[in-house]
Amino acid sequence: MIAKRTGRLVVLAAGPAAVFLTLGLSSPALAAEGGKAYQIDLAQLNDSGSRGTAMLSIKGNQLTVQIQSEGMVPGQPSAQHLHGSTKGHDFQCPDASDDTNRDGVLSNTEATVDYGDINISLTTSGDTKAASGLAVDRMPVADKQGKLSYKRTITVAQDVVDHIKDLHIVQHGIDRNHNGTYDVEGAGKSELDPKLPQEATAPTNCGMVMGASVGSLPVGGVETGGGAPESATVPAGAALAVSAAAAGVVFLARRRIAAAGGRTETKGAAA
Numbered sequence: 001m002i003a004k005r006t007g008r009l010v011v012l013a014a015g016p017a018a019v020f021l022t023l024g025l026s027s028p029a030l031a032a033e034g035g036k037a038y039q040i041d042l043a044q045l046n047d048s049g050s051r052g053t054a055m056l057s058i059k060g061n062q063l064t065v066q067i068q069s070e071g072m073v074p075g076q077p078s079a080q081h082l083h084g085s086t087k088g089h090d091f092q093c094p095d096a097s098d099d100t101n102r103d104g105v106l107s108n109t110e111a112t113v114d115y116g117d118i119n120i121s122l123t124t125s126g127d128t129k130a131a132s133g134l135a136v137d138r139m140p141v142a143d144k145q146g147k148l149s150y151k152r153t154i155t156v157a158q159d160v161v162d163h164i165k166d167l168h169i170v171q172h173g174i175d176r177n178h179n180g181t182y183d184v185e186g187a188g189k190s191e192l193d194p195k196l197p198q199e200a201t202a203p204t205n206c207g208m209v210m211g212a213s214v215g216s217l218p219v220g221g222v223e224t225g226g227g228a229p230e231s232a233t234v235p236a237g238a239a240l241a242v243s244a245a246a247a248g249v250v251f252l253a254r255r256r257i258a259a260a261g262g263r264t265e266t267k268g269a270a271a
């Protein structure tokens with residue numbers, strides 16, 4: 001029975017790892033160093049067409065945020081934040097039904113009902129306080145292809161470490177009228193700051209820590225084929241704490257795959 005369960009874990013782990021390889025995010029081989037890593041898939045809001053993958057890696061009180069997204073507005077800065085609560089409130093990513101005034105644009109204010117207030121502003125430099133949420137001069141800019149890459153390590157408070165799985169990444173900035181820039185013709189002024197177009201502050205994507213709501217499977221950094229993060233969590237401590245026997249089975253199962261070209265493991269994986 002253990003073999004069956006192991007098979008599933010191996011299958012589950014293949015997806016996220018593949019995504020990371022595709023997007024080129026470096027995997028933080030944190031397992032051996034006592035850290036944790038959490039993957040986030042960013043899904044579009046406002047029919048923006050943007051998508052991406054992110055990873056939150058924690059070691060002590062150092063949080064490294066990596067984001068790779070595409071389908072962003074080319075050449076424009078994207079305000080981006082960790083939204084949510086570290087006090088136990090369960091926020092989540094919104095959907096189109098949160099456009100409560102039915103104007104066709106999901107504004108930040110409307111979406112906040114679901115994804116919560118800004119907890120950390122993911123700026124490129126300077127402070128990361130919530131108050132810097134609209135510091136667009138310190139936000140990453142998408143390239144001509146609409147791709148955005150971000151990586152920064154910041155020191156966070158213990159409540160963030162403890163509740164990292166309760167936070168979500170949100171990137172902002174849409175191009176409603178498809179003219180390649182943020183302007184008021186697209187969707188009027190922002191409800192947050194009338195000096196900014198709504199297009200600059202409306203959310204373009206959102207992502208929650210994968211598996212956070214269902215309890216993460218501590219697959220652990222055991223022979224993960226390059227150390228890419230498994231499903232949601234790669235808790236090093238847990239990897240060691242999870243029965244060494246189970247970890248051994250994962251290891252052995254994978255060796256068996258390698259040895260038998262997958263044939264031996266097929267039965268377990270399909271069960």
Ligand SMILES: [Cu+2]
Binds near residue numbers: 118
């Ligand atoms: Cu935000």
